[in-house]
Amino acid sequence: RVRLEKEREMFKEWQDQEGQFHLEQARLRSELRIKNNRANPIDLLAYYIHHANDTTDTEIIGEPLSVVQNLSLQDLEDLQADIKVYKDLDKKETEQNFWEDLEVVSEDQIKQNKKKIKVEKNRSSINTAVGV
DSSP: OHHHHHHHHHHHHHHHHHHHHHHHHHHHHHHHHHHTTOOOHHHHHHHHHHTTTOHHHHHHHOOHHHHHHTOOHHHHHHHHHHHHHHHHHOOSHHHHHHHHHHHHHHHHHHHHHHHHHHHHHHHHHHHHHHHO
């Protein structure tokens, strides 16, 4: 029984270390894409939260909301999937709160974009019906 508990504890440590490794790798990939001017929205947001205490670094990116606000529907859906990955990997409370807030914001932006697409689709169908 003691051996089983030790094995569980070791497995938990290993899982934590693996999660930390994956988080660090994700951050490194993000920073490389930023340096090479190939940044995705998630890269900018991950950089922002990782460098939150360094005001000169966060000024480069600006406010996180500005990253999310003008994305296409597809980009928002991709961002939401990426947010879930970071949310699973980042275990600190401040990071969890950040990713949860961004999840809410991106979901709202997706709803707005879908609504806008629906309105534009209805408008175009009305225009073709009137033009006939």
